[in-house]
Amino acid sequence: MSESTERRHRVVIVGAGFGGLFATKALRRADVDITLINGTAYHLFQPLLYQVATGILSEGEIAPPIREILKRQRNVDVRLGWVTDVDVDAKVLSVEAPGIEYEVGYDTLIVSAGASQSYFGKDEFADHAPGMKSIDDALELRARIFGAFELADLQTDPAEIERWMTFVVVGAGPTGVEMAGQIAELAHRTLPGQYRHIDPRKARIILVDAVDAVLKTFGDRLSTRALRQLHLLGVEVELETMVVGVDATGIEVDTKRGHQRIESMTKMWAAGVAAPALSRRLAEVTGAPTDRAGRIKVEPDCTVPGHPEIFAIGDMMALDDLPGVAQVAIQSGRHAAGQIKRRLAGKQTGQKFSYFDKGSMATISRFSAVASIGKLHLSGFLGWLIWLAVHLLYLVGFKNRVTAVLHWAVSFLGRGRSERVATFQQAYARAAVRAYGDPFERRKEEATAGSKHG
Amino acid sequence: MSESTERRHRVVIVGAGFGGLFATKALRRADVDITLINGTAYHLFQPLLYQVATGILSEGEIAPPIREILKRQRNVDVRLGWVTDVDVDAKVLSVEAPGIEYEVGYDTLIVSAGASQSYFGKDEFADHAPGMKSIDDALELRARIFGAFELADLQTDPAEIERWMTFVVVGAGPTGVEMAGQIAELAHRTLPGQYRHIDPRKARIILVDAVDAVLKTFGDRLSTRALRQLHLLGVEVELETMVVGVDATGIEVDTKRGHQRIESMTKMWAAGVAAPALSRRLAEVTGAPTDRAGRIKVEPDCTVPGHPEIFAIGDMMALDDLPGVAQVAIQSGRHAAGQIKRRLAGKQTGQKFSYFDKGSMATISRFSAVASIGKLHLSGFLGWLIWLAVHLLYLVGFKNRVTAVLHWAVSFLGRGRSERVATFQQAYARAAVRAYGDPFERRKEEATAGSKHG
Secondary structure, three states: OOOOOOOOEEEEEEOOOHHHHHHHHHOOOOOEEEEEEEOOOEOOOHHHHHHHHOOOOOHHHHOOEHHHHOOOOOOEEEEEOEEEEEEOOOOEEEEEEOOEEEEEEOOEEEEOOOOEEOOOOOHHHHHOOOOOOOHHHHHHHHHHHHHHHHHHOOOOOHHHHHHHOEEEEEOOOHHHHHHHHHHHHHHHHHOOOOOOOOOHHHOEEEEEOOOOOOOHHHOHHHHHHHHHHHHHOOEEEEOOOEEEEEEOOEEEEEEOOEEEEEEOOEEEEOOOEEOOHHHHHHHHHHOOOEOOOOOEEOOOOOEEOOEEEEEEOHHHEEOOOOOOOHHHHHHHHHHHHHHHHHHHOOOOOOOOOOOOOOOEEEEEEOOEEEEEEOOEEEEHHHHHHHHHHHHHHHOOOHHHHHHHHHHHHHHHHOOOOOOOOOOOOOOOOHHHHHHHOOHHHHHHHHHHHOOOOO | OOOOOOOOEEEEEEOOOHHHHHHHHHOOOOOEEEEEEEOOOEOOOHHHHHHHHOOOOOHHHHOOEHHHHOOOOOOEEEEEOEEEEEEOOOOEEEEEEOOEEEEEEOOEEEEOOOOEEOOOOOHHHHHOOOOOOOHHHHHHHHHHHHHHHHHHOOOOOHHHHHHHOEEEEEOOOHHHHHHHHHHHHHHHHHOOOOOOOOOHHHOEEEEEOOOOOOOHHHOHHHHHHHHHHHHHOOEEEEOOOEEEEEEOOEEEEEEOOEEEEEEOOEEEEOOOEEOOHHHHHHHHHHOOOEOOOOOEEOOOOOEEOOEEEEEEOHHHEEOOOOOOOHHHHHHHHHHHHHHHHHHHOOOOOOOOOOOOOOOEEEEEEOOEEEEEEOOEEEEHHHHHHHHHHHHHHHOOOHHHHHHHHHHHHHHHHOOOOOOOOOOOOOOOOHHHHHHHOOHHHHHHHHHHHOOOOO
């Protein structure tokens, strides 16, 4: 283990999302030592987060352990941690994990740390309108959504009931459309008959966006179909509407008709992304330019300008206006891996990354999705079948596929939702806690401490 | 809806655990209005909590929504809330939920609010050794257990590695034995080969109890078998050992050989129960006597002395030294329901509750369990088959059964654990956070806020 000149080429990959994971896998037969650093122990299948939030899937089904996925790949060392700094001269990363700070040296670095939610400078909105980027987000939204119906059922004041039964989704891209559709299905198919004091079918689901069409990137035809489908589900779609305020009990919007306040306890944010702090830091130390979202403007081969040994891929790169979708991350990850293999083989590198658009899709309700694949535009049941096939193909791991299919059968063929658990830590109904304080936490402490009562 | 004399008899049931749920179901054809009040929206199948903690099952599989279970029972109103007071003269309960306080009047009251963890007066232990009573507990333990291996893999100091790879389970009853067995299986079957710097098989799992036998209530023969099985799994069993201190990095014990400190980041508590605050409050207002754990010493018919209209059942009652197990709760719940039906039918009430002991069982590892059923003492594979059959029978809901069987197949026949997700809110590795502070939370805030870096 001495620092001989014969040591293998060290590839460090930051982030085990689609980009980092597929780059790692593409290097499985390469003569390299890979270190894969991630802030959690699992890979996250982000496109299905909305199904965790609405009680269809368990978090384990969309978040298999990285070690489990890669257990047969001998050339990778999986490390838990958060990259806090990068020294591009010494080629060393500083990493932090609970209780320990450590350094990792690299010969080639691939940064694929994804994106975080952007509130367009209004970060105070985050408390009241969680994003949809992590398992924590999804479970908190699950707690808030199901908690809202529970608490509506307890209210007697009609205004209060309406406030609890109004759900606002900000952002009419795929995530927002899918969330709105699933909440509508919950309200109309799963929950009716389960409450004595409210009718869940009377829930209002409002989808808000500043643009003038839902699923705008899917093109006019699918956008129109999606809008019609949302209307059929009872979702109110408010386009060309700017969100100007979010607080515990409502949301303020500017529409074409003027300013308006929507009373709502349950808001969620699916409206924008920002590059992670690592992206800004990398730009700072390399002098690389970034776009408005903080993504690094990479060279055509996905490397950071002036640093052919550093690749920025997926949501962290700004290149050719490519969208922030899984396929871009996967393909740019494979591209980076391919470049590394060429370099090791003594071949010329610097090949341009060319993205092959496999299309995009979004489910709107059960059995109905829109899919845009090249010139093919599909909607309805056919679109949904394609959605199902593609998601099964990419869901990592046999076990996850089997139980996910079962849970889908339960929720698509039946009416049930198997995963409706909210924890206290996820705040049973965080909206109420924000607005009124948390009686449960107090009671729980009392119960544990065995202190006074009543 | 006027307060006419013809209104139906109001039964209020506090707690939707085994006692409350089975009492509710037993009244499904009774001419009563039932209000079922619970602090969460789900029923919890507590005997399988250890499987959620060790990554076998998802929380949804052992915690079906109460409304879903009872959706066909028309005479019950399910209400979220925490009972904060009881007025036995006015026959009114005060209830609190996030954002609302409300009152519920009763003609007959069944209290079945279960038990909380007891640290025998040392509540400060709770921070460092979570109990095993709720979904929150199980998910926090899951985060700590899997997090411990992740963090051990990052350490270079042998003492630190050992501290992370030492797991202490306090309490050698069924829950403690099952936890210790499952952690051993994790270390020996699931995780080997997945780490580059540690060998998970070197993990120490220490089971500690003040008594002189594991599973003491199961009798000598099964106790001895269980002990042998635990030894085969590599679990160190320390009996006649008192826990006198628990802190972030270890545990202090008094053994026959004297005082000892065990360095361990991951401790869990399965050692004692205490009645909930409601039990003490009820004793206070009725003058009913309680036992040391705070349970109400009920009349032979499970009613509170002097209050034939109030039943205290399951873990909240002290009667004939009955153990705090699901069957006692279920049968006392059915007994209370039966008494209510007799009263409504004008029949004599006050029948003595007689418990039919269906036996007890505990799994130690896959394919191996001990089961004590009347005079029948089974262990090994046969005991395990009985365990499987009984748990399938009592797992509520078809969907949960199907996916639970699948997850069991994965973990018993294979080596995998499908549900290994830890959230940030559950503290990725709470032990480290307690000991060293939480770098992740800070990073997460930075990432969201887009503030400075490095």
